[in-house]
Amino acid sequence: MPKIRPPAVAGQFYPDSVLRLQDFLNEFLVSPSPCDTAPVTALIVPHAGLRYSGETAAIAFSVVDPARWRHIVLIGPTHHRWFHGIAVAPHDFFRTPLGEVPVDTAVCNALVAVDTLFEMNEDAHVPEHALEVELPFIQHLMPECPIIPLVCGDLTPDEIRKAAAALEAVLPPETLFVVSSDFTHYGERFDYVPFAEEEAPEALRKLDHGAINEITRQDTNGFMRYCERTGATICGQRPIAIMLALNELRQAGGNFELLHYTNTGEMLEDYSSTVSYAAIVYRAAEVExxxxxxxxxxxxxxxxxxxxxxxxxxxxxxxxxxxxxxxxxxxxxxxxxxxxxxxxxxxxxxxxxxxxxxxxxxxxxxxxxxxxxxxxxxxxxxxxxxxxxxxxxxxxxxxxxxxxxxxxxxxxxxxxxxxxxxxxxxxxxxxxxxxxxxxxxxxxxxxxxxxxxxxxxxxxxxxxxxxxxxxxxxxxx
The missing domain is CATH 3.30.700.20 (Hypothetical protein ph0010; domain 1)
Structure with missing residues (x-):
């Protein structure tokens, strides 16, 4: 009997009503522009409630060409369980109100076999929202495409590069790489107040764009050093670093592009507690x-x-x-x-x-x-x-x-x-x-x-x- 991971945050982070969820996706997901000739092969998208980060995520997903992809790596941070390594989902399907998303169990098993950093870990996946929030976008655009669901725990810089090497060895062609990550979490409830609240509108944007600049420079070490030096509370910094290290291995030659940036302080006009969101895509190099x-x-x-x-x-x-x-x-x-x-x-x-x-x-x-x-x-x-x-x-x-x-x-x-x-x-x-x-x-x-x-x-x-x-x-x- 298939093993199904049930939804954990439907009705909380996104609608549990099929009609309401479809209405949101139909409104915010648009077809890629014909002028977007350089294919998007990877993206960084936020994972908060759709009312806050959904539009930002939709902007990134909208430039993906669904016809190009047969597999999707979906990787994000852990928010509920502490562990070392990378948790691979031991499920056959992930369920949302829109139906069931198939898991690429062959690739998941291969990752576990190729490096001990990867372990089947159901406990890490069951309560985790970081991957689940992205599933409706994937179901809407690529309903038949299987996912490779990975939740990142603690990793050293060397282990981040080991993980990238394992992914390079195992991932099949035509695999889209989706990183689920919010950017800076500012405020007392996040135990991160490096500047006064009145300075937050400008200082927060500067802090986030410093990290984004390291991403667009495709500097894995630079990005990790920046996060360590500033203490930037980017929840998906390890998944992002894995993606950067993987691109370095592939010598891909493309470019990262920031499509949209915002934060809840800007939305709610209240910077006492705010989370930042960015839509970032990687466009593969086009050979002239x-x-x-x-x-x-x-x-x-x-x-x-x-x-x-x-x-x-x-x-x-x-x-x-x-x-x-x-x-x-x-x-x-x-x-x-x-x-x-x-x-x-x-x-x-x-x-x-x-x-x-x-x-x-x-x-x-x-x-x-x-x-x-x-x-x-x-x-x-x-x-x-x-x-x-x-x-x-x-x-x-x-x-x-x-x-x-x-x-x-x-x-x-x-x-x-x-x-x-x-x-x-x-x-x-x-x-x-x-x-x-x-x-x-x-x-x-x-x-x-x-x-x-x-x-x-x-x-x-x-x-x-x-x-x-x-x-x-x-x-x-």
């Missing part, structure tokens, strides 16, 4: 075509592919260039294609960016030349006449139907029953296939029976930025 495809970049990428193959043929160790443009050391995914006198001679690639683009090109060039199961290993004689093509991939995104698949522009991925297959954008164009024909060939490549892609399958599209030159011939040394 003209940057990636500059002449210098093309030469570097093609030379890496060529030299990696040449070194393998010579049984020599290959070393990546140390003076390439800096953005090529960022994580990237690609396919490397070899053609011999116009005919395919090997093609291997990676769909997810798990290593630097240069490392990925080196790996896939060697795999395409020597480990493509459709062809025997490339010979030195063939190498003299091989043409190289590198297709750098944008992040994949799910599509609802093949009507969203643009021939010649999109590559397409089919996943079903543990099987998958992919075509680069040029495949359908070169073969002059229409959408239906492309899908027939794609499901055949995946080892699926005819027509099975129409039900129960996941479809994704991506785009590629290609580096190829007919004159760039691979030459033996």
């Amino acid at each position: 075509d003209d940057l990636v495809m500059s002449e210098e970049t093309v030469d570097v990428l093609l030379n890496v592919a060529h030299d990696a193959i040449a070194s393998e043929l010579a049984n020599e160790e290959y070393h990546l260039p140390s003076t390439a443009p800096p953005h090529l050391y960022d994580n990237g995914a690609c396919f490397v294609t070899l053609r011999l006198r116009g005919d395919l001679r090997g093609c291997m690639g990676t769909l997810e960016a798990k290593e630097s683009l240069l490392e990925n090109i080196e790996r896939n060039a060697v795999n395409a030349a020597f480990h493509d199961p459709r062809f025997p290993p490339l010979t030195a004689t063939e190498f003299r006449d091989v043409d190289l093509q590198i297709s750098c991939l944008t992040p994949r995104r799910p599509i609802a139907s093949i009507d969203d698949f643009e021939l010649g522009r999109h590559g397409i991925i089919l996943e079903k029953d543990g099987k998958h297959a992919v075509f680069l954008p040029q495949v359908a164009a070169e073969q002059q296939w229409d959408r239906e024909t492309t899908m027939r060939h794609l499901e055949r490549k995946a080892g699926l029976r005819a027509g099975s892609w129409r039900q129960g399958s996941q479809l994704y599209v991506f785009e590629t930025i290609c580096c190829a030159s007919p004159e760039h011939r691979a030459e033996s040394d």
